[in-house]
Amino acid sequence: MPGKNVSKAGPLSPAEVVLREELRADVQKLAGEIGERNMWHYAALNAAADFIEDSFLQAGLRTRRDNYETGGQPCHNIEAEISGIQEGAAVSSPPPIIIIGAHYDSVFGSPGANDNGTGVAATLALARRFARAKPKQTLRFVAFVNEEPPYFLSGEMGSQVYASRCKERGDKISGMISLETIGYFSDAPHSQTYPSPGLGMFYPNVGNFIGFVSNVKSRVLLRRVVTSFRKHAKIPSEGASLPAFIPGVSWSDQWAFWQNGYPAIMVTDTAPFRYPYYHSSNDTPDKLDYDSFTLVVSGMEKVIQDLDKL
Ligand SMILES: [Zn+2]
Numbered sequence: 087m088p089g090k091n092v093s094k095a096g097p098l099s100p101a102e103v104v105l106r107e108e109l110r111a112d113v114q115k116l117a118g119e120i121g122e123r124n125m126w127h128y129a130a131l132n133a134a135a136d137f138i139e140d141s142f143l144q145a146g147l148r149t150r151r152d153n154y155e156t157g158g159q160p161c162h163n164i165e166a167e168i169s170g171i172q173e174g175a176a177v178s179s180p181p182p183i184i185i186i187g188a189h190y191d192s193v194f195g196s197p198g199a200n201d202n203g204t205g206v207a208a209t210l211a212l213a214r215r216f217a218r219a220k221p222k223q224t225l226r227f228v229a230f231v232n233e234e235p236p237y238f239l240s241g242e243m244g245s246q247v248y249a250s251r252c253k254e255r256g257d258k259i260s261g262m263i264s265l266e267t268i269g270y271f272s273d274a275p276h277s278q279t280y281p282s283p284g285l286g287m288f289y290p291n292v293g294n295f296i297g298f299v300s301n302v303k304s305r306v307l308l309r310r311v312v313t314s315f316r317k318h319a320k321i322p323s324e325g326a327s328l329p330a331f332i333p334g335v336s337w338s339d340q341w342a343f344w345q346n347g348y349p350a351i352m353v354t355d356t357a358p359f360r361y362p363y364y365h366s367s368n369d370t371p372d373k374l375d376y377d378s379f380t381l382v383v384s385g386m387e388k389v390i391q392d393l394d395k396l
Pocket of ligand 1: 266
């Protein structure tokens with residue numbers, strides 16, 4: 087419906103309408119134009135990396151490529167950093183780092199609009215909104231390569247390479263937010279399922295909310311994020327700190343940060359537990375609910391502002 091800007095959760099503000107069109111354009115670029123992007127579609131993977139780096143540069147940000155090789159082919163995580171400015175007694179130590187990240191590869195056979203064109207578009211949109219900010223903590227926006235199988239939860243996963251280098255350098259990361267598949271919402275009954283029937287007893291069966299998920303160790307970060315999101319956002323949310331062995335809990339780049347001892351959470355529409363086109367050739371830009379997706383991203387902008395104050 088062209089021109090539609092009334093969401094279930096209420097009308098979008100003028101700033102949110104701008105944000106929605108930015109998100110729509112970037113998902114279209116990644117999933118509609120560049121399309122399937124992974125080691126089997128290596129030129130497209132690199133086209134996505136270039137697009138992300140250019141977008142950061144156009145926002146006036148400094149970028150860095152975090153490079154490694156897999157199967158003899160160079161791969162790149164793309165980082166943009168905004169240095170934190172500490173005052174008073176804290177000035178002698180480098181400020182803690184908040185990482186906002188999303189994987190930019192798509193699974194084999196899929197153009198990856200929701201998984202994870204949405205996460206990348208959100209990362210770019212948030213980076214643009216903080217480009218001229220003077221945060222107290224350092225903000226790093228990172229697009230990770232090779233999250234999907236066969237790299238998934240392995241040492242060759244882009245975020246695992248990145249997070250282990252953070253640990254080696256002694257980076258002080260106060261929290262990592264993984265934006266993973268955040269664009270599909272439904273008001274239909276039973277549109278939401280869960281990895282275990284027990285969870286379905288406590289959480290809604292209508293897939294109209296955004297989910298916040300962490301391991302048990304990251305529960306303080308999760309609570310802060312959900313509290314802040316609920317204060318500001320105009321879309322329902324659910325949060326859960328769960329043992330990492332429950333299917334789905336560790337299924338993205340937050341896992342890599344947990345492996346390296348950092349607190350991290352995932353923001354997600356729950357992907358396979360809701361999205362009918364998950365990991366399929368039909369994961370295309372037209373399937374997404376851009377109004378709800380926008381409300382998630384505008385809520386996350388406030389969350390990052392709140393986390394920076396701590
Ligand atoms: Zn994904």
